[in-house]
Amino acid sequence: MPRDVSTPAGARAVTAVAPAKINLHLGVGDLRADGFHDLLTVYRAVDLWEQVTVALVDGDGAGDDSDGEVIVSGPGAYQVPTDRSNLAARAVDLLRGEAGVDARLSIRIVKGVPVAGGMAGGSADAAAALVATDRLLGLGLGRAALESLAARLGSDVPFCLRGGTALGTGRGEKLAPLLHARAEQHIVVALADGGLTTPVVFAELDRLRAEGGTGRELPRAGSVDALVEALAGDDPAGVAGNLANDLEPAALSLMPALRKTLRAGAEAGALHGMVSGSGPTCLFFCAHREQAIAVATEVSETGVAREVRLTRGPVAGAHVIDNPQQTPEQ
Template sequence: EAWRPGDDDERRGATGPVRVRVPAKVNLHLGVGPLRRDGYHELNTVYHAISIYDELTARRGDTLTLTMEGEGTGELALDDSNLVIRAAHALAGYAGVMPHARLHLRKQIPLAGGLAGGSADAAATLVACDALWGTGLSRDELAGIAADLGSDVPFLIHGGTALGTGRGEAISPVLARPTSWHWVVAIADGGLSTPQAYRELDRLRETGAAGPALGSTDALLGALRQRDPRVLARTLGNDLQDAALSLRPSLATTLKAGEAAGALAGIVSGSGPTCVFLTADAADAERVAAELAAAEVCRQVRTAHGPVHGARIT
């Protein structure tokens, strides 16, 4: 029998606020296969969660409301096109409860940056509302709802480092001895549209202007096991990078500047325009970040480490 928040008999769910922290992701390997009939591309990817976070707080309410602060939130619609609102409705529909909550989002992950910020917020909403409403879904059930919200959303529930297949929604964890990788993140001015980046890759491939496809993740997975950033640096790759560079040629300057600043390797993150640079260690990341900031080739430079946990109650 469906339990509803606000029923007289409130046995389930949190009474105080539920706060969830959710990371950004980068793709260490983003292999893009052919365009499928459903409009998605078949992917062969290795996701990696890094220490740049959004935070979502859920409180009891009489309707569903969302307020936001931070990175670029002025541009975000507060209607049903917002992934947070859609995630709350999807969970409530699945669990048979009313979608009533007061949600507040603090954003640090840039919008449309290729770091899956919107997907992260959807993942955080599922985890937060599940606790607030006491719906008690398993991680697998949440991942199922997550997949309908976006290809990256299941990964942001899991976090860590994981293989993604299908359209990116089928996740299996990569088991490796604990190692931290140290990154410098170059955040660009403005965003890039993910569908547009995929379309540009299709166009480049049709005209023979795209580089060879990456293919298997084997080399990258082997490199992760070796725990040597110099080895990992040689295996990073992103099939969407040519598309992002074609749409935003200035990213080539950003990538060159990061390598000139001493990064081991730099790649465009997901569909861009954020560029991420692997460095030897935490101290090196600080040095590279300072030099990259001085080069003035992007809006903001941050350091981050990974892997970190997926969406979690704090």
């Protein structure tokens, strides 16, 4: 029997935000029998944010026929599904089902993370939806319980809940926080025209690795020890010198124009440039904010990117905000 809902202080809607993620290190193992890959990654949360509002809808009943609407706005919104396949909707449905709650809930998403850009915008939506729904329905679930549910939705969702900097293993969902890695990092984000889907990029990596027997074996990311050591101090150059992404060759194979973007960042003076996750967003790591502004200006002027943004990290994970217009917490 579904239980009654008593929302905190009579709340009818709750808004939460969650950050984009980047992978400072992304080591990808060989394809497993279950179709997944073992990952060794260092996540960092950066201040590009997804905002999700979950609201109670008047009326009785639950289930797909009576679920509230999903509305998406912001850059790239037209690419985001608005049915129950939407990852935020799946998060709401999962939490509602686990809690045995009979309530109609609508979802409003404001995009701030590039869509299909390798920065986990959909996972951030799910993380924010979990936090907002937990608060709205007064469930009082702790972070451990929410992270367990998050892992069922996708490999990046637990990290978008947690934020900061963390070592990820398994499929990326097993997290160990790197609490000492707090020095601020300034990053230029170059957005490409079009997107790359994660499954397609992984499949291309498998194909390229299969060609290794013909003498084209790809290098692998290797150990994270040097990177973790550099993150422990205020050493932007040391961090930049130890960044790695095994998916980058596959992203470049599928979208060769990204090579021009990476070249533009290097010529603009960035410490290091790389593809973000599965791409096609490119990241340029800088020594300080002033350098980041200069790199962003030069990359933008070359016309190799659809849009160029400045960001920084690490920042906090998913959290409720009282005013949808307020700035998310760091």
